[in-house]
Amino acid sequence: MKHLKYLLLLLVATTFSGCGVYNFTGASPIDAKTFQVSFFHNNADLVEPGIDRDFTLALQDLIMNQTNLNxxxxxxxxxxxxxxVDYRITPMTATAVTSTGxxxxxxxxxxxxxxxxxTNKKKETDDFEKPFEFYYDFPGASLPTGSVLNEAIKTIFERIxxxxxxESLAKW
Known part of the structure; x- marks a missing residue:
C-alpha cells in the first residue's frame, strides 16, 4: 500500500511536469503588463470613412479580451x-452577356x-513590420453598402x- 501511494504521486508529478504554462487564448507567456494601439490611419487609394477607427478599436478589444495586458x-x-494601405473591390466571376450586351x-x-x-520593448527579437490582408466575397448584385459592407468589414477585421x-503574442 505504501508503494502504491509513491507510485501514484510519481505518476501525477510526471503527468503535469510536461504541461508548462497553458493559456486558453493561445498566447505565449507574456513578459509585459501594458500595450498600446496607435491610431491606424487610412492611406488606401479608395477610402471608406470610419474603418480606421473601427480597426484600431477592434485590435484593442481583441488584445484586451485575450490577455491580461492593460x-x-x-x-x-x-x-x-x-x-x-489597401481597400479594393474587384469582380471575381463574370455573368453571361445580358440582352443589352x-x-x-x-x-x-x-x-x-x-x-x-x-514593437516589444521587453524582447526586441519579437519586433516585426508586415502586411496583413483578408477578403470578403459578396454577390455581384449587392452593393458594398449598409449591412453587406458592415458584415464584410466585421469579417475581415476579425480575421486580420x-x-x-x-503573430505578435501567440507565436503560431
Missing part, C-alpha cells in the same frame, strides 16, 4: 502601429490590407486582428 495611450511595453459580376471581393509595426494577435 491598455495605455502611450509608453506601452507592447506597441502596435501602422496604416490601412453588358457583362456583369456574379461575385465581387472586398479586400483590405493593413501594414502593422509591432486574430492574425496580428497570433
Amino acid at each position: 491598455l495605455v495611450s502611450n509608453g506601452g511595453e507592447l506597441a502596435y502601429e501602422g496604416e490601412i 453588358d457583362v456583369g459580376a456574379a461575385q465581387n471581393r472586398l479586400t483590405i490590407r493593413i501594414n502593422v509595426r509591432f 486582428t486574430q492574425d496580428i494577435f497570433n
